[in-house]
Amino acid sequence: MTPDERRAELAESLAEVRERLAKACRAAGRSPEEVELLAVTKTFPASDVALLSDLGLSAFAENREQEARGKVAEFAELRPQAAPRWHMVGQLQRNKARAVARWADVVESVDSERLAEALARATANALDAGDREHPLDVLVQVSLDGTTGRGGATPDDVPRLAEMIARTSDLRLRGVMAVAPLGGDPAVAFDTLLSISERLRDHHPEAVEVSAGMSGDLESAVAHGSTRVRVGTALLGGRRLTSP
Numbered sequence: 001m002t003p004d005e006r007r008a009e010l011a012e013s014l015a016e017v018r019e020r021l022a023k024a025c026r027a028a029g030r031s032p033e034e035v036e037l038l039a040v041t042k043t044f045p046a047s048d049v050a051l052l053s054d055l056g057l058s059a060f061a062e063n064r065e066q067e068a069r070g071k072v073a074e075f076a077e078l079r080p081q082a083a084p085r086w087h088m089v090g091q092l093q094r095n096k097a098r099a100v101a102r103w104a105d106v107v108e109s110v111d112s113e114r115l116a117e118a119l120a121r122a123t124a125n126a127l128d129a130g131d132r133e134h135p136l137d138v139l140v141q142v143s144l145d146g147t148t149g150r151g152g153a154t155p156d157d158v159p160r161l162a163e164m165i166a167r168t169s170d171l172r173l174r175g176v177m178a179v180a181p182l183g184g185d186p187a188v189a190f191d192t193l194l195s196i197s198e199r200l201r202d203h204h205p206e207a208v209e210v211s212a213g214m215s216g217d218l219e220s221a222v223a224h225g226s227t228r229v230r231v232g233t234a235l236l237g238g239r240r241l242t243s244p
């Protein structure tokens with residue numbers, strides 16, 4: 001496929017996703033400006049990110065540190081004038097905190113105090129070294145399937161983790177993130193997430209973001225208060241490698 005053909009393909013899928021989002025917002029009585037579209041570019045090349053940037057997107061997400069690091073650098077060479085926001089949405093080992101703090105603007109997958117501590121330290125170091133300019137925005141990832149196997153803190157652990165994050169000066173608590181459990185009803189999961197978000201905001205009014213909804217369930221997420229949908233497949237096509 002030529003770059004022009006790929007560009008046309010991405011433009012078409014972007015228009016379709018925007019239309020789905022607009023419809024979902026209308027159905028929920030919400031304004032489309034309330035829901036951000038985050039493009040999940042994992043497994044796709046930096047050239048695709050560049051085309052999506054040309055088409056007006058300015059926030060991209062990755063789920064593996066090493067893949068992301070290279071893509072962020074490559075994108076910066078392809079589009080030196082663009083300044084997109086990069087999100088980490090995948091499960092993160094503490095030993096990757098240093099590396100992530102050099103490229104991520106937002107980490108959506110914070111699910112333990114130990115990880116939060118490692119990210120706070122890494123962010124402080126990156127700020128000192130001039131490798132980043134701002135504190136790190138973080139979301140608490142919540143597990144909604146009763147286990148923590150696929151990442152995420154249990155709902156009971158959210159208040160303590162949020163407290164800890166809010167006390168650090170290098171992390172900024174921005175809200176919650178979740179993936180709907182496989183096989184379950186996403187509406188039930190997103191409704192639970194919304195209650196967790198509402199309780200969190202009682203104590204942390206700045207934590208307004210609810211990152212919920214993917215290609216298959218974004219309508220349901222928007223109906224339940226999502227402020228950011230993370231869309232991969234519906235924008236970029238099927239992924240050859242399996243990714244969580």
Ligand SMILES: *Cc1c(COP(=O)(O)O)cnc(C)c1O
Nearest residue numbers: 040089214215230231232233244
């Ligand atoms: C891959 C991924 C997505 C995007 O999923 P699609 O079904 O391809 O839209 C969203 N969130 C997370 C955490 C992911 O890993």
